[in-house]
Amino acid sequence: MEKKEKESVTGVENKWEHEKGKAPVLEVEDLTVSFGMYYKGLRRRELEVLHRLSLTVYAGEIMAVIGASGSGKSVLAHAVLGILPGNAAVQGEMRYQGGAYGEKEQKRLRGKEIVLIPQSVDYLDPLMRVGRQVRGVRGSKKMQENVFERYGLSENVDRLYPWELSGGMARRVLISAAEMEKARLVVADEPTPGLNEEMAEETMKSFRQMAERGCGVLLITHDIDLAFRSADRIAVFYAGTVVEEALTEDFQSGGAALRHPYSRAFLDALPQNGFRPIPGSQPYAGNLPKGCLFADRCPMRSEACGREIKMREVRGGRVRCIRDEI
Template identity: 45%
Template structure:
């Protein structure tokens, strides 16, 4: 199985100046490790505003100037430098953005999908390719001459997806592709993303909707307060007894089908010294308060929890 994307120990912080010239470094992502294989969909599941989109922006090299990044990102085994990111994005690595606002409101759909061309021959070739991809996703020729405001929510999502596919990328990053869509459009979007896997592409799906992750992904990485705390198969996420981390169990138990069993507490906004789930965890130990667990492999599941480190030490 070919690894398309490898993210190792990625941390992202932002430098801000508050109350005059007092510098404050705010860490948003800490020690994030995740990978995506060819012909696989991996979902990054976490609450809104938890920093998930920054992972996508880091892979693409479009973080703001005041960001500080450590760790390593590889594509097809090669370290992604800023120069390589700029070379690959829009070609081998493409983003399906979360907002239809990424579409230029003053430009017709086909024009912005095709982009700039050096001559009429290139324009004609791109037009043929654009129509071929649009047709595959149910967008007929009448869509080409529409402006973004004339598209329905579902059509706009399909335009974003189709535009990302024009360069025939190997890796697609779908950033929150379903919010605001009606049920039918959500199902169509899920089907479209799953279809990409059948084309031997790798997909990193960023979402806060657990049902979308369950229906779409092969593996799910749970994001909590800037940390990946568990990576498990989507199949195991169907039952709280089959996942490991206390937060993951609580997340599954909170679903409507499981009776809305909610737990108290909120995610810490700032980086903490110990385990990020310490304050809310029913299985916490004394060492969890001032020590941060590492992401380890436990029987094929990636888990960030001292309880499983203890088990591994004993085995």
């Protein structure tokens, strides 16, 4: 895949990068992930779950990727860590702290500088005591005790098995595992479902602390309110791609500041904004349209929408839309 030049159509510099002087930790350019699937017996077809997805996570920020459940957001997390199953084909380019980030680097960095915070205790070995799992293959007992203390986990949690943890404890244990390392990039895959408001807030507070220490936090969630409350920037995920990357403020100010028609429709469909859904549904991964993936539901579509559409910068955010008047 040819390296794409970062273009600035409107001439406005990336607001975030400019104002806060932050450096990107992770840059994802045109990431495409497809799975070889067998259907109707032996016919093989490629199921494209991520489609030319571009995304940047800066040091010190919480970047939330929001999108519907089951739309392939977890695949993004797994692709970033390099733990996709064997039948996955990956295209596109990723950079980590400005340098190359391929299979070799993923293998070297995952679990050390790039950590995953999983959804639930299902991601822990049911037959291994929690302390040992948090320590992992590199951590020491001392480090684990320190982290447990910081997260208010009593000493005896060390001896418990995953199924003996309460919801809140489990959450803190999973974050503790990430805290054992000097992470530069934290990927949190749906870290809050099943938690009550208070615990979700507590979780987000730990993410904020990580960000303040200089980590980039990639928060993948379907909980929009949570993203609005806690993220610095939000990427809107639709049909396997990111249609828009914008500051959280742009969402909070009612939608006029947003760039992509889907982002606006998404915002309008929220209960607090009148619950006005748009007709149609997301295209199936095995049957993606050419050009803009949102075109068939877009009220502003034109002929040109059928062409390949590039991500471009508009008013300090990034959008995958070709309209002139954004």
